[in-house]
Amino acid sequence: MTPPALSIENLSIHYADHLVVSDLSLDIEPKKITAIVGPSGCGKSSLLSTLNRLSDLIPEARVHGKITLNGETDVLDPAIDLLELRRKVGMVFQKPNPFPLSIKRNIELPLKEHGVAKDEIPDRMESTLRQVGLWEEVSERLDKAAQTLSGGQQQRLCIARALALRPEVILFDEPCSALDPVASGKVEDHIAELREQLTVVIVTHNLAQARRISDTAAVFWVRDRVGCIIENGPTKDVFESPTDPDAAAYFSGARG
Amino acid sequence: MSTGKIHHTRWNDRALHLAGFIAAFIVVSGFFAITFDLIKNGTSGLSWEFIIGEVNDSGRSGGIGPVLVSTGMILLSCLVFALPLGFGTALWLSEFSAKTRASKFILAGIDLLASVPSVVFGLFGMVFFCHVMKLGFSITSGGLTLACMILPIIIRTTLIGLQGAPNNLRLGAAALGISRVSTIRHLLMPVAVPGVVVGTTLGISRALAETAALIFTSGYATRWPSGFSDSGRSLSVHIFDLAMNVPGGAARAASSALLLMLALLVINFTATSLADRWLKKSS
Numbered sequence: 001m002t003p004p005a006l007s008i009e010n011l012s013i014h015y016a017d018h019l020v021v022s023d024l025s026l027d028i029e030p031k032k033i034t035a036i037v038g039p040s041g042c043g044k045s046s047l048l049s050t051l052n053r054l055s056d057l058i059p060e061a062r063v064h065g066k067i068t069l070n071g072e073t074d075v076l077d078p079a080i081d082l083l084e085l086r087r088k089v090g091m092v093f094q095k096p097n098p099f100p101l102s103i104k105r106n107i108e109l110p111l112k113e114h115g116v117a118k119d120e121i122p123d124r125m126e127s128t129l130r131q132v133g134l135w136e137e138v139s140e141r142l143d144k145a146a147q148t149l150s151g152g153q154q155q156r157l158c159i160a161r162a163l164a165l166r167p168e169v170i171l172f173d174e175p176c177s178a179l180d181p182v183a184s185g186k187v188e189d190h191i192a193e194l195r196e197q198l199t200v201v202i203v204t205h206n207l208a209q210a211r212r213i214s215d216t217a218a219v220f221w222v223r224d225r226v227g228c229i230i231e232n233g234p235t236k237d238v239f240e241s242p243t244d245p246d247a248a249a250y251f252s253g254a255r256g
Numbered sequence: 257m258s259t260g261k262i263h264h265t266r267w268n269d270r271a272l273h274l275a276g277f278i279a280a281f282i283v284v285s286g287f288f289a290i291t292f293d294l295i296k297n298g299t300s301g302l303s304w305e306f307i308i309g310e311v312n313d314s315g316r317s318g319g320i321g322p323v324l325v326s327t328g329m330i331l332l333s334c335l336v337f338a339l340p341l342g343f344g345t346a347l348w349l350s351e352f353s354a355k356t357r358a359s360k361f362i363l364a365g366i367d368l369l370a371s372v373p374s375v376v377f378g379l380f381g382m383v384f385f386c387h388v389m390k391l392g393f394s395i396t397s398g399g400l401t402l403a404c405m406i407l408p409i410i411i412r413t414t415l416i417g418l419q420g421a422p423n424n425l426r427l428g429a430a431a432l433g434i435s436r437v438s439t440i441r442h443l444l445m446p447v448a449v450p451g452v453v454v455g456t457t458l459g460i461s462r463a464l465a466e467t468a469a470l471i472f473t474s475g476y477a478t479r480w481p482s483g484f485s486d487s488g489r490s491l492s493v494h495i496f497d498l499a500m501n502v503p504g505g506a507a508r509a510a511s512s513a514l515l516l517m518l519a520l521l522v523i524n525f526t527a528t529s530l531a532d533r534w535l536k537k538s539s
Binding site: 052054057059082083084085086087090091093095097099100101109110113114158161162165 | 355424425426427428429430431432433434435438442443446447
């Protein structure tokens with residue numbers, strides 16, 4: 001049996017003295033799309049940032065517990081090579097954040113940083129830009145500033161930039177919430193296409209979106225002012241027959 | 257009038273507009289008065305012999321060649337220390353120190369240093385660089401003293417430049433596994449460079465204008481400097497001396513001051529265009 005892509009055991013996250021998430025356990029299945037839903041402020045994004053150790057950049061954040069990548073790499077080991085971990089576990093943020101460089105340099109810079117051979121770069125750039133449906137739109141103007149792209153195009157560039165590093169897992173932190181409905185739909189389609197290729201974890205406020213694209217889902221909630229998981233399993237079961245009353249109320253629009 | 261109130265506001269706006277114009281006019285005319293005065297009194301004394309000639313009769317005749325060379329050497333020894341130390345400190349404060357108690361303490365010290373009068377730097381330089389470090393009255397002592405003086409300017413402006421870089425740039429780079437060094441080199445420096453250029457030119461201007469800190473440290477010898485350990489007179493010290501201690505030196509002081517202003521203009525222009533070229537190349 002293949003081990004989970006990410007295995008989270010008894011995870012707690014503190015910001016200074018405030019306990020954000022407590023004693024949380026979750027297995028992320030490989031090559032599936034896992035959606036994390038729930039109201040604001042219950043620690044969904046905080047959990048996501050521990051999976052690639054971006055939490056290290058928040059000075060007052062402390063993380064306890066165990067996170068294992070592919071059943072072998074101890075993610076929370078202080079001695080781990082963070083640059084390699086973040087290549088394997090990519091991330092796309094809520095607000096599109098292309099670098100203030102050209103479209104080409106946005107993809108080239110991380111590839112060079114990870115030692116990809118120079119003659120291999122153009123191929124990877126084209127294939128990843130095709131994968132997010134951006135190649136036809138930008139192939140004639142790769143030297144133009146990435147900021148000249150529309151919001152949706154910028155977000156797809158950010159996805160391409162992460163995919164070009166050939167990650168094993170990719171984390172999406174509300175990737176569509178800053179986009180208009182048309183751009184949001186396109187980004188969603190490209191995320192859905194990643195199934196079978198790599199492991200996807202997506203935090204979203206959009207329940208309909210989670211239902212459409214995910215294979216498994218976890219519902220976060222706040223109990224005693226601390227974030228926890230109240231419902232977890234195959235997407236169909238979670239949404240159609242939730243066992244937790246708060247989750248059922250949340251899906252029906254009565255709570256959250 | 258039925259629209260009295262509206263009329264009243266309009267009058268206020270006009271008064272403010274006029275007051276602002278008058279203030280700006282006074283400032284600009286002050287600048288032009290100084291420049292005009294320097295050009296009127298200084299141009300006739302300018303010649304090739306004046307620029308490269310030796311200082312004779314306390315500056316009443318001959319030129320300012322050795323003074324220009326000393327000024328350049330003082331500035332060079334100042335920047336060699338101030339620029340790497342300043343950039344390094346600003347980088348550490350902005351990117352690596354993470355608002356620890358040590359970084360707050362250092363920042364407070366830097367701001368305190370910025371408000372110290374230059375004559376105090378001169379006294380410190382004389383005691384510390386000339387005597388304790390046994391560098392004597394030398395161009396190096398003067399340059400190091402000036403470096404202490406302009407460090408706060410360079411650190412503060414570089415820091416403002418770096419902190420102007422949005423945080424999602426750093427997060428985005430980290431999430432792609434890009435190292436700190438590459439993040440600084442490729443992503444933060446382009447954002448910070450305009451601030452660095454402003455800080456460096458401000459620092460150079462302040463260093464070139466300085467007299468009090470240099471009289472005690474690099475001295476006022478008018479001979480050609482034999483090296484960085486020799487004493488040497490900077491242009492500002494020379495102008496001060498001509499204007500205050502040498503009867504009949506006023507015209508030569510004006511010529512020297514005109515050269516000083518020209519030098520500042522050239523430095524300012526060079527720094528800005530170098531930065532522009534670097535920015536174009538890196539993007």
